[in-house]
Amino acid sequence: MLRTVTVGLDGSPESRAAAEWAARESTLRSLPLKLVHVWEPVPEPMAQAPLLGAETQQHWTERIPREAAEGVALRHPGLEVITEQLYGHPGDVLAEAAKNAELLVLGSRGLGGLGGFLVGSVGLSVLAHAERPVVLVRALEQAADEHEPDPVGIPSAATPFRPVVLGLDTAHPDETLIAFAFDAALRRETPLRVVHAWNPPPYYAYGTPANPALHEALALSAAEEVAKVLSPWRTRFPGVETVEVTRYGSPAVHLVDASHEASLVVVGRRTRRNPVGSHIGHVTHAVLHHATVPVAVVPHD
Structure with missing residues (x-):
């Protein structure tokens, strides 16, 4: 069919x-x-x-x-x-x-x-x-909202698409979600901006004095995890320019910030078999409430 x-x-x-x-x-x-x-x-x-x-x-x-x-x-x-x-x-x-x-x-x-x-x-x-x-x-x-501004600063459907933004959880990367985002970027002939937010483990966050070296090491580790997850996808979609963004803090906040310069935001929703409840997830719910562009919610296991 x-x-x-x-x-x-x-x-x-x-x-x-x-x-x-x-x-x-x-x-x-x-x-x-x-x-x-x-x-x-x-x-x-x-x-x-x-x-x-x-x-x-x-x-x-x-x-x-x-x-x-x-x-x-x-x-x-x-x-x-x-x-x-x-x-x-x-x-x-x-x-x-x-x-x-x-x-x-x-x-x-x-x-x-x-x-x-x-x-x-x-x-x-x-x-x-x-x-x-x-x-x-x-x-x-409007169609023009998804495109880059023209030379005088006005969005136009005749200019390239703004990037597609993907919210990535490196602890639970899902192929369905990632494939949807890469495909959307490929069809729009625009870069894919992959946003990953990280926070230190609880045993680091509580009772530990501020340590710039530790913060830098954790940030580097998060960036390496993102690169590792995306490596096979870069090979599968060689025509898609991929921009990796790792930030400390709330995933929802960083995804909403990225939406201001995006054509589409792609987030996931873990499938739940229980018919009771919304099962959307707090990050996806927050992105839906605050994003300024269309949001694609992709269900996955």
Whole structure:
């Protein structure tokens, strides 16, 4: 089965921005774009109201994906656009739809701290349970935002892409996550900036006076671990320029800082089989809340 780039569409500005980002991603991947609109049935008493009758429901559920598809096709000539109407709880339905997608794209419900995301309950549910990568896109995201400024300092879709940023945990490096980031950078013909944050072990951190030599040794060790993890990937993706960044402190803080000069931030989510809870992880959750560019969350074992 040919996979698609699938986007959850509800007619809101954020979902329309997500559809535009997904259309550009479909073009980069040479894949069809699927617009999925989920209709959550309203309670029976409301459904019987004159303005919410069966004909009205059918009109709106058909109109949203149809008009979105027409607009996307007009702005992206040659792109195959598929629409699908599904019924049920949006979080459950979209997580299921992601199984047959190359990736699932969702719009953010608003701006969080420092211009990032406010991920609503549906988005959190999908992120926690989707088996494929999920990309969050802000309502105000524009194609030019992902590109370097032109000679007069204005971002333009005609200039090269900004780097892709990958958050790397050297203690638990995952091939799925790393491969996604390298592939994204390769398709954009842009460098991959790999960000790793380190902290001294607890027995160093507590009760030990400041020691510049120790700090330098730990920083060197962290940099060597990053280089070791990335070595086979550099060989596998020789066309991707890789920039290694190791910093002392919070991974989330450094990833958010890197997002200001990125086109995409890629982070991981460890798969949990327990259906209860969000299972997103505190670093990924913080990046989602504060990053200023689209964020790809890649599930892995």
